Amino acid sequence: MPRPFPRAVAAFAVACALLVAPTPPTQQPANADSLGTLQQQVVKLRGQADRASAALAKSTRRYEDGKARLRSTQRRLLDVARDEQRAQDDVDLAHERLVAFAVSSYTTPVGDEIGAVLTGALTNRRTGRSTTDIRYVTATQADAVDTYTAELDRQAALRRHAKALEREASSQQARLAGQHRALRADSKRLTDQLLARLDRLTLRLVKADRYAAAFRVSRERQDRGGDDAPACDKPTVTGFPNGLIPMALLCSLPAKGEYLRADAARAFWLLDTAYRLRFGSHICVTDGYRPLGEQYAVYRTKPALAAVPGTSRHGRGVAVDLGCGIQNFGSTQFRWMKRNAPMFGWVHPAWAESNPFEPWHWEYVGRG
Known part of the structure; x- marks a missing residue:
């Protein structure tokens, strides 16, 4: 798993000592950087790179948190959709019972009031029923009317909940898309900045004759078409x-x-x-x-x-x-x-x- 570099100053001082291992003295240009200056520039570049990584890591965590919230919303939306389907099944079942009772009211002499109540429940989902009407309906028939009305209410509530979750998911997706664009832009900007600083530091290293031989050998091998030898x-x-x-x-x-x-x-x-x-x-x-x-x-x-x-x-x-x-x-x-x-x-x-x-x-x- 990728691991960040240690950041301890003492440890890095040792690394810098390795970085600038002694080389045979050469005549440097009068305006060449001193060894101490180059060490400071390497430390500075290292710090800039670490800060850039830390900033992107923080942004990435926010992006991951947003994705987790979106997944949670989508799971909740799926659960509500399943509940809606079950509610629809219950509404259909209650409706079938009411239809059966309504048909029965026309074929069985139980009174015009019962037929009016049952028919009204089918044609008007919010039929008002007085106690005078209800007393003509058997307990089972009254329960069927109440069940049908309750199932319609539950179904409507689930639909409202689903609509709210859909709006929430859409908003989260838009935010994630914006975060993704920002991460891409930040990464490009930081890449360009760090690579430009590396180029400047490389030129200063060559100018100060640090690793000059290594740079010259590398260029010569490139000119010859590559380096296939195992020696390094x-x-x-x-x-x-x-x-x-x-x-x-x-x-x-x-x-x-x-x-x-x-x-x-x-x-x-x-x-x-x-x-x-x-x-x-x-x-x-x-x-x-x-x-x-x-x-x-x-x-x-x-x-x-x-x-x-x-x-x-x-x-x-x-x-x-x-x-x-x-x-x-x-x-x-x-x-x-x-x-x-x-x-x-x-x-x-x-x-x-x-x-x-x-x-x-x-x-x-x-x-x-």
């Missing part, structure tokens, strides 16, 4: 916000276009080597590092189902989704991974075996 000599970066790690600092996986954090990628390549010896093919990777833009794209489509952007383990570069049989719980490939992947620092988290059920999701936790 890039530093392990842990200070960037979720989904905002510069791609040049990530390492490629066997699947084209999929990347991970350097230490996770190196461990994955070792695991892949063992897997190939057993099955004769690479591990199928359907998803690796997930940039914040992709997280927001999924969230905008299904805000109630997708993880809140900035909380996904994929955004830290330490999670993969796998296929080619591994995604099938209990398959030969899945069982092999369960037994052997931990030796390389990869595990299938306990939450992914129950709630939600995701046999394809694997995470790098490091080698003990």
